[in-house]
Amino acid sequence: MQPRCIRGTCRSIPQPLVRMSSVGIRARFDLSGRIDYNGHSVTCQLGTFVGGYRRMCRTRSMLAATWMAMGVLSLIPLCSAETLYVTSGGNDAWSGSLRSPNVDGTDGPLASVATAVAAARRLDESVQRRIVLLEGEYFLDAAIVLDHRDNGLTIAAASKGRATLYGGRVVDGWRREGPLWVAPVPDVESGRWDFRALVVNGRLADRARFPETGTLQHESRFDVPWMSTTGGGWKRKPTEEELTTLKFRSEDLPAEIEAANAEITVYHMWDESLVGVASMDRQKGLIRFSNPSGHPPGAFGVHKYVVWNTRCGLTREGQWYLDRAAGRIVYRPRSDERIETIRVIAPTMESIVRIEDAEDITLEGLRLSVTNTPLRAGGFGAGAFDGAVHVRKSRRVRLENLEVFNVAGQGIATDGSAVTIHGCHVHDTGACGIKAPSGHIENNRVHHVGRIYPSAIAIWGGGRGAVIAHNDVHDTPYTAINCGGRDHRIEHNRIWRAMLELHDGGAIYVFAGENTVLRGNMAFDIPDTGGYGSSAYYLDERSTGCLVEGNLSYGVARPSHNHMAHGNTIRNNVFIYDGDMRLTFARCSDYTFEDNVLQASGSITFSGANVLTVMRNNLLDSGVGKVVGRTVEQYAETGNTPWDLASENVVGPARIEAYRDGRVRYESGSPALERDIGRVDVHAAGVMNADRPR
Structure with a gap:
């Protein structure tokens, strides 16, 4: 028989549990009020108890804390x-209270x-409610839509990773x-269904792609100056004709x-637009779009384009x-595929789980796959699309041990706080x-994003007080981690392997960031694919x-x-590059650059060195003996x-001996050791996790 709970006291906040075996009760509890009692795990949000217990623990009054905990345990039968x-x-006619069917199948x-x-x-x-999906x-x-009626769910x-939710349907009838x-x-x-994944x-x-590799060059021009994002964008607003x-x-x-x-x-330059073709006039050499592009073709002096989803692009x-x-899918099979066993799933929805105006929702251990996107330009960071898991106006949402994959839009997208x-x-x-x-994004693996929209960002934070820590991010067409706002860590x-297609981004990109700390990262x-x-x-x-x-960078021509x-x-970073290294400070002011170690086989150039108010105690190692500071105006x-x-x-x-494992080590006699700088260890x-112990 499971214990009962006081109305409104339940809430799950996983934290390390403190054992209470000494009092003769098989129970554990944590500082948020979570209690494991005789095999049952419940959570009680008892603010007075939690605050008092924390104070007792800090003052080492463990006996008093134990007696206080026992008082709370007396509430567990409720x-x-x-x-x-x-x-x-x-069977949806059953109660769902049993893990497997009963013997009489009722x-x-x-x-x-x-x-x-x-x-x-x-x-x-x-009641604290929990839905458990068995393997399958x-x-x-x-889409599954959760709202205020589901608070605490x-x-x-x-079993982690053994239940998969699909936002699409199987396509049959192959010939x-x-x-x-x-x-x-x-x-x-009939026009009722469209998809691009x-x-x-x-x-x-x-998708079928023309040309097979590389890009085509168009002849559109848009020579209007870009005044910077904070300067309002284009000096003149593009016309509808220019955008279509x-x-x-x-x-x-x-x-x-x-x-x-x-x-x-x-x-x-830093994004792209996916547009449909309304018409194509070969005599005039003019294509009209069915939806507007985010910027006019030819903007920023970029003239690249690619055509998707045509028979002539079906080359591989x-x-x-x-x-x-014709209302059909056309597929060029791989040599190891068989038409009798092929399994094809096409997306029918943009989100699989939507959490809206809710609190204290947890999703755990699920796999989510196959979503769609509408035909429109994605904007900066391809941010215009919904997530397979989409959270709006919700608080204290926890997404743990999910796998989100093979989706057309974003994997996880939230706009709530305390996620x-x-x-x-x-x-x-x-x-x-x-x-x-404003979320805590920790211990995740994110890679091969932007498969349709290359301006996609692997991890995109913002707001206030976000923590983005201990993530592995790789193989991204644009920026790996982006964060704006303030007070982030x-x-x-x-x-690794970020910025594979677009320009003007980086491993970590901060826009309009205030009091943001970048520490202990490894890029x-x-x-460098050109452009900006x-x-x-x-x-x-x-x-x-x-x-x-305290960051490390190697194999990046422009580390800062x-x-x-x-x-x-x-301060106190190590930047290493086999070639000419550049550090740039355009239209900046009042910078401090100190205690860093730079090693390049070629030259080292500080473009905008005039803004370095403090430039001291750095070790600068140019393989060709050329360290240059250039003054920049505008x-x-x-x-x-x-x-x-x-x-x-x-x-x-610099006499750097090793660094690729994240531990920067120096030969004896290195000035870095003498000055106690560049002691970077980001291994x-x-x-x-268990596969990569620390």
Whole structure:
């Protein structure tokens, strides 16, 4: 018999538990009020008890704390928790209170999550409610929507990673058509269904692409100056015509391209626009879009574009396109695939779980896969799309040990406060991986984001007081971690292979950040693909009072980039690059740069060195003996900065012995050891778990 609970006292806040075996009761409790009692786990939000217990623990009055805890334990017979079970082989006419069917087949687990949510809402409000999904696959007819009626609810997998929720449906009826396979989707032909993601045998399949590699060059121009984001953007607002047309060379596009199917990615500088084709006039060399682009084609001097979803782009195994006119999917199979066993899932919804105007919701151990996006430009960071898990206007939401994958939009998107995202694996997303302002984003793996919208950001924080720590982030087309707002901590993250397609971003990018700390991070192997470049640590417009300290960067040509930022400190970092290294400070002021170790096989250039108010105790090692400071006015370098580096810095060999494991070690006699600088050890950066012990 499970214990009963005082109305309104239950709330789950996992923290380390304190054992109470000494008092003869098989119980544990933590400082938030969670109690494990004789095998039952309940949680009581008893503010007076918690505060008093914490004070007693701090003053080492453990005897008094123990007696106080025993007083609370006397309340446990008043507490209760109700669990509802769901399995794909269940029955929605059953109660859901049993994990498996009873012997006479009259009761057992439910069949659908929606029915379980409805049943949980009928329980007394004083009951702590939990829905447990047993191992299996759950194809949803509609998104699971949780609101204030579900406050305090937990939805969890019985076994981590063994229950999968799908926001799509299986496509059947495949037949051969020459080297291709085709399957009917009648709702597409009628216009009731459209999608731009397809999951084939568990992978997010590539769309048909023209050209097969690289990009095409269009001839549209937009020479209006960009006045900076805080300066209002374009000096002149683009016209509708400029946002909905593209000039092309007719010889670039095959005559058989079908306008009704074609979609175009128009590349800008730090983002892109995905647009449909309304018409194509070959004589005029003009394409009209069915939806406006975010910036005019040709803006920022960028003229790249790619055409998707056409028959002529179906050139490689594993690609597909949606033939809207014929109402079918066309797929070029891989050599190891068989038409009799192929499993294809197409998305039918934009979110799988939506949490709106709710509190104290927990999702735990689930897998979520297959979502859709509408045809529109995604904007900066591809932020215009919903998440497979989407949280709005909610508080104290906890997302733990989820796997979100093979989705067209964002993996996890929240706009609430006090959201915790912990231990999640988010990968193969069309847009962002995790977007969570003012949240705690810790111990997650996020990679291969931006599969449809390359401006996607792997982890996007913001608001106030966010913590982004101990995450592994890699293989991102744009920025790995982005954060604006104030009082954030971005610490102990391991980032590699970011900025693979777009420009003007970095491993960690801070826009309008105030009092934000970047500490103990490790960024490496980030290419420079041109344009406005890529960086390891980037403080952008209106960032002030920020601290960049104790970080490691290697394989990044521009380890530190700063733009329209003021009063920031860069201290005790190690930056290593095989080639010419640049650190840039355009339109900045009042910077402190101290106790850093820089090692480059080529030259080291400080562009904007005139803004370095403090430049001391650094070790600067150029393999060609060239360390240069350049004065910058606005964006133009006007000459060398007059400075006497040797008076307060060391210019010479750093004698770094090893660093790739995150532990920077120096040879005996290194000036870094003598000056006690560059003592950077970030080997603990990234995810902490049993597979990677610390």
